[in-house]
Amino acid sequence: MARLPPGALMQRAVAGLVTVCTRRILRSGGYGARVVVLAGAGNNGGDALWAGARLARRGAHADAVLLNPEKAHAEGLTAFRAAGGRVVAVADAGEALAGADLVLDGMLGIGGRGGLRGDAAALAELLAAGRTAGAVVAVDLPSGVDPDTGETPGPHVVADHTVTFGTGKAALAIDPAAAAAGVVHHVDIGLAPYLPEPALTVLDDADVAALLPDPGRESDKYSRGVVGVLAGSAQFPGAAVLAVGGALHGGAGMVRYAGPDAVATEVRQRWPEAIAGPSPDTVGRVQAWTIGSGLGDGRGADVEAALAAGLPVLVDADGLRSLPSRFDGPALLTPHAGELARLLDVERAEVEARRLHHAREAAQRWNAVVLLKGSTTVVAAPDGRVRVNPTGTSALAAAGTGDVLAGLAGSLLAGRLSPLDAGSVAAYAHGLAGRRAAASAGYPSAGDVLAELPAVVRSLRGAVGAG
Numbered sequence: 001m002a003r004l005p006p007g008a009l010m011q012r013a014v015a016g017l018v019t020v021c022t023r024r025i026l027r028s029g030g031y032g033a034r035v036v037v038l039a040g041a042g043n044n045g046g047d048a049l050w051a052g053a054r055l056a057r058r059g060a061h062a063d064a065v066l067l068n069p070e071k072a073h074a075e076g077l078t079a080f081r082a083a084g085g086r087v088v089a090v091a092d093a094g095e096a097l098a099g100a101d102l103v104l105d106g107m108l109g110i111g112g113r114g115g116l117r118g119d120a121a122a123l124a125e126l127l128a129a130g131r132t133a134g135a136v137v138a139v140d141l142p143s144g145v146d147p148d149t150g151e152t153p154g155p156h157v158v159a160d161h162t163v164t165f166g167t168g169k170a171a172l173a174i175d176p177a178a179a180a181a182g183v184v185h186h187v188d189i190g191l192a193p194y195l196p197e198p199a200l201t202v203l204d205d206a207d208v209a210a211l212l213p214d215p216g217r218e219s220d221k222y223s224r225g226v227v228g229v230l231a232g233s234a235q236f237p238g239a240a241v242l243a244v245g246g247a248l249h250g251g252a253g254m255v256r257y258a259g260p261d262a263v264a265t266e267v268r269q270r271w272p273e274a275i276a277g278p279s280p281d282t283v284g285r286v287q288a289w290t291i292g293s294g295l296g297d298g299r300g301a302d303v304e305a306a307l308a309a310g311l312p313v314l315v316d317a318d319g320l321r322s323l324p325s326r327f328d329g330p331a332l333l334t335p336h337a338g339e340l341a342r343l344l345d346v347e348r349a350e351v352e353a354r355r356l357h358h359a360r361e362a363a364q365r366w367n368a369v370v371l372l373k374g375s376t377t378v379v380a381a382p383d384g385r386v387r388v389n390p391t392g393t394s395a396l397a398a399a400g401t402g403d404v405l406a407g408l409a410g411s412l413l414a415g416r417l418s419p420l421d422a423g424s425v426a427a428y429a430h431g432l433a434g435r436r437a438a439a440s441a442g443y444p445s446a447g448d449v450l451a452e453l454p455a456v457v458r459s460l461r462g463a464v465g466a467g
């Protein structure tokens with residue numbers, strides 16, 4: 001802002017916002033459309049009023065509801081009125097919304113804290129109650145969500161689209177806030193050279209392709225890494241089969257399975273290439289361990305033996321019940337919200353409401369990377385770095401998909417990826433596999449997801465050149 005004439009950044013933002021509205025949302029390009037602007041007292045309201053003014057100049061009928069008329073953005077309001085826009089009282093907002101084609105939510109942006117209050121909360125409620133047939137477009141963020149955490153501390157807008165400026169925000173990546181954003185459109189306003197290191201990142205295909213281990217020409221099975229899998233039980237033999245399957249698709253040169261004979265027999269029937277032995281001590285050398293999927297009770301000694309090896313470890317599911325107080329070496333924990341709640345001794349609903357907070361807290365406490373599975377998978381490292389997975393899909397909410405993920409990520413650990421990279425790459429590929437499986441199977445099983453992994457890895461590798 002210091003380097004540009006006053007208002008220049010806002011005009012860039014507004015131009016992007018209007019372009020999205022006229023090209024992507026309003027079929028008429030704006031002419032004749034009925035637009036309602038909900039404007040708060042800050043610059044977020046300024047953006048919305050300026051956008052309303054530009055749409056009015058294109059022939060839209062624009063009404064504005066001002067939350068705080070004395071403090072409304074002065075230049076924005078002047079421009080809005082000069083373009084023929086009409087200010088309506090909060091009491092008449094319901095009527096205006098009922099006839100709207102487009103609602104611009106400019107009540108609160110990145111300056112908002114603590115959920116909506118008063119009239120703002122009442123307007124959000126009208127929108128939630130379906131009192132408009134128009135598209136609800138959030139300016140920068142759905143008003144009322146917490147910008148930096150993805151939490152929804154109180155009433156907030158639920159939008160069909162969000163047009164966001166300058167850079168992504170945690171609220172647009174992490175549920176429950178992200179679920180309120182609808183389709184997210186990014187508008188570049190030239191901030192990139194001035195932004196600090198991001199607090200969290202979202203990988204894309206090219207990032208993931210660059211991180212995937214590349215089996216070079218000289219690689220043999222040992223140099224590609226050997227992963228040990230301590231998973232499954234007489235009660236849950238399928239977990240072992242799925243975890244070993246995931247591990248076989250993560251680039252490791254060999255998979256060693258440690259578990260009871262009856263389970264090992266099932267594993268070898270499905271995956272003849274896996275080596276098996278009864279316990280972590282006897283199965284042979286590995287470069288990383290995947291521990292826990294379907295392990296059941298009473299295997300604490302095996303878990304301790306695997307942890308005692310001092311190798312990079314992934315701990316999932318039942319293994320999470322035998323954690324040391326703190327890890328000294330590379331470690332990746334993969335709880336779902338219920339498991340993380342148990343670890344931190346809080347309610348599951350609290351973890352789901354504050355995913356970033358709780359993943360970070362556990363990462364600090366155990367000195368381990370924590371991959372919190374769920375609607376938006378968050379991967380938090382003890383040094384504060386965070387990655388949020390963008391490929392999640394409800395198709396992965398099926399029994400056994402976590403076992404596949406654990407095997408896959410453990411295999412990447414054996415391939416010498418750091419726990420942060422192994423967790424975020426595995427989550428990304430696993431999400432893509434879930435989407436592909438859903439496209440062909442409708443309601444895919446964990447086996448369907450596993451079966452799509454080779455095609456996902458192949459297509460990501462193709463992205464290296466493209467990226």
Ligand SMILES: NC(=O)C1=CN([C@@H]2O[C@H](COP(=O)(O)OP(=O)(O)OC[C@H]3O[C@@H](n4cnc5c(N)ncnc54)[C@H](OP(=O)(O)O)[C@@H]3O)[C@@H](O)[C@H]2O)[C@@H](O)CC1
Pocket residue numbers: 009010011013040041042043044045047107108109110111112113114115116117120139140141165166189
């Ligand atoms: N940064 C940039 O480069 C650019 C930023 N741009 C835009 O500016 C936006 C940020 O603007 P901002 O900083 O003025 O804050 P904003 O979100 O409008 O809210 C502040 C107002 O809300 C009020 N308020 C607070 N909490 C509340 C609550 N719970 N419930 C109700 N009211 C509450 C608070 O009132 P107060 O509490 O101070 O009385 C204050 O009046 C950003 O999101 C983007 O849209 C673009 O133009 C491009 C360039």
Ligand SMILES: [K+]
Pocket residue numbers: 044105106107108109138139140141142143
């Ligand atoms: K907003």
